[in-house]
Structure formats: C-alpha cells, structure tokens
Amino acid sequence: MHDTPLADPRTKYPVPPFAQQQQTPPGQQPAMDPVPDCGEDSYVGAGRLAGRKAIITGGDSGIGRAVAIAYAREGADVLVSYLDEHQDAEATAGFVRKAGRKCVLVPGDIQSRAHCQAIVQRAVDELGGVDILVNNAAFQMSHKSLQELTEEEFDKTFRTNVYATFFLTQAAAPHMPPGACVINTASINADKPNATLVAYAATKGALQNLTGGLAQLLAEQGIRVNCVAPGPVWTPLIPSTMGAEQAAKFGQNVPLKRPAQPAELAAPYVMLASEQASYISGARVAVTGGVPFI
Template sequence: MTQSREEEFARDAAGVAQEQRDIQSKIDAKEHRSFESKDGEDKPPQTGAREYPVPPLPEQHQAKPGIEAKLEPAPMYDAPFYKGSDKLKDRAALITGADSGIGRAVAVLFAREGADVAIAYLDEHEDAEETRRAVEKEGRKAILLPGNVADPAYAEHAVRKTLEAFGRLDVLVSNAAFQEHVPEFEDLTPEQFDKTLKTNLYGYYYLAKAAVPHMKPGASIIATGSVVGLLGNKQLLDYGTTKGGIHAFSRSLATHLAPRGIRVNVVAPGPVWTPLNPADRQAEQVAKFGAQTPMKRPAQPEEIAPAFVFLASPQTSSYITGEILPIIGGYSGG
C-alpha cells in the first residue's frame, strides 16, 4: 500500500465526514424544539463502582462525526476499578469507531486484558490519538487506521495493516456508526438512508468479509447493535433498520462460521454518553439524554465495554455465539 493510497483513504474519510455534516445541517435547519425540565423527579440511582453523571447534562450540539475531546462532561472510558486478567493475552483486535465512545472504552479494556489494538476511525484524529495513548498506557501496541468503513478497499486495507502490525487478527469489533434522526418521515432523504446503510451495515459486512479469511478457531466477531434495533424509534427509521439488520446478519453469520470456530455476537446498548448523540440531537434534548431509562441516566462507555471483553474471550464465552446482549438500563420502550 503506497503512501498516496493511504492519503487517498484519509481524503475520502474527510469527504465522508463532510457528507455527514451536510445531512445533519438539513435537519438542524428545520428543527425548532421546545424543552422543559420536570420538577420533582426521583433521584437517579447509582449502581456502579463509581458515581456517574445524571441529567440534566450541559446543553451541547456538535457537528458530525462528533469529537469526544469537546464533550462535557467527558465520557468515562478508563474503568479504573476494572482489573485485567489476561483474557485476551497476546491477541490482536481491530475495532472500528475506536477513536471515541464505546469503541475507545473497548480498546482500553482489550489492552488491559492483553490485546494489541488497531484503531479504525473516520477522521477524528485528536480523539484517535487519545485512544492510542490509552492503549499504550496499558502496555500494548496500537496503530491508527483513518478511513471510511463503507469503502471495501479500506476494509481490506485495515485488515492488512492489522496483520502487518500484529501478525494476527483474533477479534473484529464492528462499532462505527452514522446516526441522524428525522422529525418527519418526509425528511428522510435517499442520501441519508444510503449513508446510514452503507456506514452501519455495509461497513460491517465489508470488514467481516476482509477479516474472516485470516481468523482462526477461537476468534470472535462482535458488532455493536442497539436498543433501537430491538424496539424501534420513531425518529431513527434508517438507523433502526441498520441495527436490526446487524442483529439478523450476526445471527446468520454465527451459524455460518460456527464450523470454523469463529463466534459472532452483538452487544445492543441503550443510551450511552458518546459523541454520537450530541452530534445528532439538539442541545436541549442532549441535556436530558438517557433520562427515560429506569436508571434515569445514560450509560458511560466503561459500563458497556466489559460485555465486549466477555464476548471476545474464549475463556468466558466459548459456548456463546449468535446472541444479542442488550445493555439498556432496564428500558422496555414504555
């Protein structure tokens, strides 16, 4: 792969990010929402190893694809109370969308469990560098792979670079996603529908297709699904379609790859405090993000990442494949 080809991937990724912002701007221009806080709400429960932020959160709205370094409060990804135990010792993982949010938290815990990590991302270079530093702080190797997951050539490139850097590929995490809500069905343009499917569903397919020939028995594929793919969402029609597709594709791929000793599973989170949602919703809605769950708050990335460790490690999930693991704070859609 020549340097000019890598520069081409980077230029393409920057163009895709601009396309995402163009889709977002049409919705932003139309929306004029009202927001009122409610008095007398119950104090949100705290169930974790440390206290997590609860709504109301600071009002904020970002241009896509969203930058974690600008998010307030900063998402909690480092899981200081999580102790590694070599569940992924000397393995290699390729994680898409690993610059921020869930992807970053997964990268950190994979490294803490002994894995080297290829950090695939669009063009959020500052965030990606922070993820690399966090992985290296855990004593493992990391490489950065900017590019567009919807490009099959990039998928081949990312897998090849992972193999060159680490000599193996044991875990593929398909986590990259595009999300933009629509107030009315008429606002869902063919361009947005296509962008969402190409990023979320085709991207998963391209990466899996490139990775599987190099994966050996005991390897694992994990996709990030969503509660939206389980319960639906009236303003996330295209996003919900892709997440439901990811669930179905993973179940089918799991049965197909079982004879080869490759397990395939899905983690389906509810609301999680990452750049994805402030880069979608208006600032007033972001302030109450996650308040509709029984936990009355969004999850933090470090609360989701251990599920990926569980599903990636043959020590903990050798008999688990084709499953969808919801982590949705008790939310039932009611």
C-alpha cells in the first residue's frame, strides 16, 4: 500500500490571473482557459449511491457535471437537465455511461413550471423514480450600476434560481421514497452578497432560507433537504457573465487565492446524498476556500 502525498490546496489547481476571456451566456466549458476539472480523470467511486436515481439541473458542465460524474461512479443513474448546451451535455452523458450507468438528457428552460414537471416525469418514466434531486442550475449577470439591472433580468434570475427549485421539488416530492433527498446549490453570496451580483445574491439568500423550510416540511415524508454553499468556482458561468478582466482575477480574493475547480465540490454532494448523511437535514455545507461563514 502506497501513501498518497498531501496536495497543497493553494496550488493544487490553476491560480489566477487567467487569460482574459469572455463568452455569451450560458457559456461552453471546452472554450475556457484553463478548462475546468470536473473529476473526469480523478474521481473514484465506492458504491455509496448504488442503484439510486438522480436528477441534476445544470448537469452539462461545471459543478453539475462534477456531481453527475461522481454520482455515476458511485452507482447512480442520472437525468441531466440543461438549457441548450448540447455539446457539453453529451460529453457529460458520455462519462456517466462509461461508468456503466444510465443517463437521460433533457434540454429546456427550467423557468417554466411545465418543463420542471416534465423533467421529473422523464426521470420517473426512464429511470424508474427519483431518489436524489440536485437543484444546481443558476443564472447570474454582473452589473456595476443598479440602473443596468432590468426587470426582465431580475425576474429571470429569480425564476431560474428560486422558482425552478420550488417547481422541481414540488413535482418530485410525491415520487420520492423515505430516505430520498434534495440538495440545493446555494452560494457564499447568501451571507456575503457581492455588490455586482445583486439579483443573484438575493436568490441565493432565498434559496438558503427555502432549504431550511423544505427540510422541516418534507421531514414528514422522510425526505432530507440540504444545501451546498460554494465560494468562487471556475465554471462557464464566470466568463459568460463577468467582464474579461474580472474573470481573469476570479478567486484571487479568498484565503486560498484561487477559485475551486468543480471536482472539489463533488464530495459534499455525494456525502449529503449517501446513507451516511441520514440525520443531516436543513444543513448548509460551505465550500469557500477559507472564507468563514459567521
């Protein structure tokens, strides 16, 4: 047996400044420099989710892809919901299927309640049920002036980040057995809002509060509800919603001086979905590179 050397968390992954880059929303992962690490070559499963059936929104790239890969290698079948990033979604499906698990791809806009209901029905019909719901998809745009933020954008941010979580959870709950779980992707912005992300930060505060309410309400059915609160994570959301200079410096201001790679987020999503987390509900797991939650 060989010891695995410790990795310095400050330098384990690329450190900014990165090359200046900008994309149109929602962004494409292969066009990023550096390309995010979603655990494609590193995540090793241990059967902790054997036989489970999971829905992951925003599962085409970034955190969602990292979670899909990890869940598949832990033994789960996966439905990947995504907007229209077909190339990224097909790549994610390839990793899931290579792990020997089923992957269902469902494109479409989760702002629509009907589409959210259709996602859940596809999981029931094609995976055989829903044991894990990961509400991960999000929309954000960065603005230096409040006057730049339109009513339409404010509404889109809330419908994508908060309404869809409600729609999906409401649709999935009747199909979820005792022991099932919901995991929401919150953010460090819930407690430490970035002034340039007013709408996004507000949705994450709402989502964190929604998690606590749902955990109490769904406990009656034996369903656990938790959230993961990331700090800066290097995903297509960054170069597609921030200016090139801002994206190049992304993550510099946290104690570890770099953004997380999506692969570094997989562990809490696996833990919260596993039997080892049977008494964890209503919790927030912070993954922030050293920024304290107080």
